Amino acid sequence: MTRAASAMSALGALFRTTAFKLSFAYLLVFALFAFAALGYVAWNAQRLLSDQFTSTIDAEINGLSEQYRIGGLRRLVNIVERRSRVPGASLYLVTTNAGEKIAGNVGALPPGVIDRPGQFETDYARTEDADAPPSHALVRIYLLPGGFRLLVGRDMDESARLREVIRRAFGYSLLFIGILGCGGAWFITRRVLKRIDDMTETTRVIMAGDLGGRLKVAGTGDELDRLAHNLNNMLERIDELMHGMREVSDNIAHDLKTPLTRMRNRADEALRLAGTPEELRAALEANIEESDNLIRIFNALLMIARLEAGNAREELSDFDAAEAVRDVAELYEALAEEAGVPFEVAVEDDLPVHGSRELLGQAVANLLDNALKYGAPTEAGAPARPVAVTARRVGPSVEVVVADRGPGIPEAERAHVLERFVRLETARSRPGFGLGLSLATAVARLHGGALRLEDNGPGLRAVLVLPLRQTAGTPLPPSAAGA
Amino acid sequence: MRILIIEDDREAASYLVKAFREAGHVADHATDGLDGYAMAESGDYDVLVVDRMLPKLDGLSLIRSLREQKVETPVLILSALGQVDDRVKGLRAGGDDYLPKPYAFSELLARVEVLSRRRTASPSVEPTVYRIADLELDRLSHRVTRSGQEIVLQPREFRLLEYLMKNANQVVTRTMLLEHVWDYHFDPQTNVIDVHVSRLRAKIDKGFDKPLIHTIRGAGYMVRVGPAEGEE
Numbered sequence: 001m002t003r004a005a006s007a008m009s010a011l012g013a014l015f016r017t018t019a020f021k022l023s024f025a026y027l028l029v030f031a032l033f034a035f036a037a038l039g040y041v042a043w044n045a046q047r048l049l050s051d052q053f054t055s056t057i058d059a060e061i062n063g064l065s066e067q068y069r070i071g072g073l074r075r076l077v078n079i080v081e082r083r084s085r086v087p088g089a090s091l092y093l094v095t096t097n098a099g100e101k102i103a104g105n106v107g108a109l110p111p112g113v114i115d116r117p118g119q120f121e122t123d124y125a126r127t128e129d130a131d132a133p134p135s136h137a138l139v140r141i142y143l144l145p146g147g148f149r150l151l152v153g154r155d156m157d158e159s160a161r162l163r164e165v166i167r168r169a170f171g172y173s174l175l176f177i178g179i180l181g182c183g184g185a186w187f188i189t190r191r192v193l194k195r196i197d198d199m200t201e202t203t204r205v206i207m208a209g210d211l212g213g214r215l216k217v218a219g220t221g222d223e224l225d226r227l228a229h230n231l232n233n234m235l236e237r238i239d240e241l242m243h244g245m246r247e248v249s250d251n252i253a254h255d256l257k258t259p260l261t262r263m264r265n266r267a268d269e270a271l272r273l274a275g276t277p278e279e280l281r282a283a284l285e286a287n288i289e290e291s292d293n294l295i296r297i298f299n300a301l302l303m304i305a306r307l308e309a310g311n312a313r314e315e316l317s318d319f320d321a322a323e324a325v326r327d328v329a330e331l332y333e334a335l336a337e338e339a340g341v342p343f344e345v346a347v348e349d350d351l352p353v354h355g356s357r358e359l360l361g362q363a364v365a366n367l368l369d370n371a372l373k374y375g376a377p378t379e380a381g382a383p384a385r386p387v388a389v390t391a392r393r394v395g396p397s398v399e400v401v402v403a404d405r406g407p408g409i410p411e412a413e414r415a416h417v418l419e420r421f422v423r424l425e426t427a428r429s430r431p432g433f434g435l436g437l438s439l440a441t442a443v444a445r446l447h448g449g450a451l452r453l454e455d456n457g458p459g460l461r462a463v464l465v466l467p468l469r470q471t472a473g474t475p476l477p478p479s480a481a482g483a
Numbered sequence: 484m485r486i487l488i489i490e491d492d493r494e495a496a497s498y499l500v501k502a503f504r505e506a507g508h509v510a511d512h513a514t515d516g517l518d519g520y521a522m523a524e525s526g527d528y529d530v531l532v533v534d535r536m537l538p539k540l541d542g543l544s545l546i547r548s549l550r551e552q553k554v555e556t557p558v559l560i561l562s563a564l565g566q567v568d569d570r571v572k573g574l575r576a577g578g579d580d581y582l583p584k585p586y587a588f589s590e591l592l593a594r595v596e597v598l599s600r601r602r603t604a605s606p607s608v609e610p611t612v613y614r615i616a617d618l619e620l621d622r623l624s625h626r627v628t629r630s631g632q633e634i635v636l637q638p639r640e641f642r643l644l645e646y647l648m649k650n651a652n653q654v655v656t657r658t659m660l661l662e663h664v665w666d667y668h669f670d671p672q673t674n675v676i677d678v679h680v681s682r683l684r685a686k687i688d689k690g691f692d693k694p695l696i697h698t699i700r701g702a703g704y705m706v707r708v709g710p711a712e713g714e715e
Contacts, residue, residue, distance in 0.1 A: 331665055334678045
């Protein structure tokens with residue numbers, strides 16, 4: 001590329017920048033305003049000046065014609081000659097009806113002018129220096145009784161000078177506006193758009209795969225800072241989600257591949273051995289059971305993903321958490337009784353929350369499931385370990401607690417077990433997928449609450465905290481669930 | 484029973500047709516919404532099984548149009564969209580039941596049979612007393628007797644038995660019980676429903692020589708006289 005061409009393209013790039021466009025637009029607007037203002041001033045000044053000229057001329061004509069009426073031609077000529085000698089812009093001329101000059105300081109006029117009564121502008125020459133270039137004047141010609149003509153006028157040089165001043169003002173203002181515009185453009189480019197360019201650059205780096213990158217915050221608290229701050233928060237959230245995704249896909253790879261492989265092997269074996277119809281049937285049934293389990297895992301995963309994405313918000317409505325917890329507790333009470341586990345239910349009345357009864361029910365069911373599965377069983381001979389469900393108001397929240405007296409979860413592991421597919425027993429001998437607590441956590445978050453795991457000394461206390469509905473105290477509609 | 488399956492996935496549809504025929508029903512198949520509508524409009528079917536996402540005319544519009552044409556054939560919506568709000572939308576459009584995919588055929592069959600029975604039994608006049616063999620359930624006085632002997636049930640046990648007796652001689656699946664008796668739609672991972680049924684069974688059948696509550700292998704439960712097919 002030649003030097004000229006590259007200079008052109010650099011110029012082109014400059015024209016495309018927001019800074020240039022903005023400055024150019026401002027420049028144009030300011031220039032228009034300046035011209036309009038100056039033009040208005042100039043026009044008014046001109047008009048004022050010519051008004052003043054007209055009224056002076058009229059007054060003099062009146063005065064002089066009055067003198068003529070009183071003292072005749074002699075008196076008029078005297079006054080005119082006296083006034084003509086005073087240097088200044090005033091012009092006088094008295095002629096005969098044939099146009100011959102009697103008195104005055106006007107030397108020459110274009111032919112025929114002196115015969116036109118009225119006010120107009122005309123060229124003229126002064127008496128004193130007939131060689132000087134003709135000047136311009138505003139004159140009034142008056143026919144005196146007796147056929148004499150009287151001319152009174154003002155030289156227009158003054159007004160020409162004013163025009164010159166105004167022209168210069170136009171020039172200077174244009175210059176200043178130009179300088180100001182360029183300065184503004186430079187300032188905007190350097191100070192403001194530079195930061196936007198920096199942001200663009202940073203986002204390019206982030207898009208290239210470095211999700212750890214963050215935008216610079218200048219600390220001035222202006223719009224750009226707020227934008228950078230929000231973008232950073234968004235990046236944080238995206239980073240978190242990406243991290244979660246990676247973890248989930250790792251877990252899926254492990255936890256779903258195992259049953260899929262098992263299914264495949266079982267089918268393969270059944271085909272290979274081609275046993276009795278009963279054996280084939282058993283293999284198929286085992287496969288159906290396994291695929292049902294897989295479907296269940298997928299459903300749970302989809303549900304968690306949906307809750308975490310916040311897609312379930314439109315389904316939320318007002319309901320009584322007390323009723324929902326009691327219903328689930330009743331569902332599991334039978335199970336506990338069957339297993340010989342003492343089961344205590346203590347649910348306060350009237351716990352209005354805004355959310356999903358269905359999802360809260362499922363979350364509590366998952367917690368109860370865990371408590372009965374991991375917290376309740378005991379070695380032969382030992383007294384049974386009780387499981388307790390409570391729901392009560394604590395400050396502005398509802399706390400639903402499922403507590404057991406089992407081995408509990410070591411403090412270091414508590415955050416870990418809330419993650420998807422995490423199960424403490426590495427052998428994975430008991431049924432379950434390790435999704436129950438993740439789902440309960442997602443449900444709590446959807447309601448604007450949280451799931452806490454605490455020590456029950458001994459045992460585990462799973463505390464589901466949900467915010468109470470703000471309009472607490474208003475009567476709830478009778479639940480359709482009934483007794 | 485004549486069943487019309489409106490489903491665009493040919494493999495899924497032929498599986499359903501075969502399975503319904505094996506279960507002793509007549510099953511037809513339409514591959515798109517318009518064909519399905521034309522066939523359903525005739526009113527020759529006892530139950531329609533409708534997929535939600537169909538070419539040419541989507542499932543919900545199809546159901547709405549049928550209802551506007553006063554075709555009151557019971558409809559079971561079969562859909563990959565299984566969230567609560569999806570179900571609500573489906574039921575509001577005029578569907579009678581909703582089963583999310585993937586499903587177990589036993590569940591689908593049980594629900595379809597319950598739907599068709601409800602149609603023939605004209606739902607507006609529900610009897611106040613359900614009777615099967617010597618078991619009697621009075622819905623108004625909330626009394627249950629067997630051979631004249633009163634059986635005391637908890638309120639939830641009463642509703643469980645009421646639902647089973649209302650659908651006597653039909654398979655009732657565990658999810659149907661959870662939906663109708665507890666009003667929850669989730670999938671309990673443990674056998675909670677089984678425990679409740681076995682407690683009910685202990686009260687109803689214990690001490691009587693003919694059991695009335697039967698477990699149907701791989702499907703659910705059934706109240707009937709005499710052993711049911713597929714019983715464990």
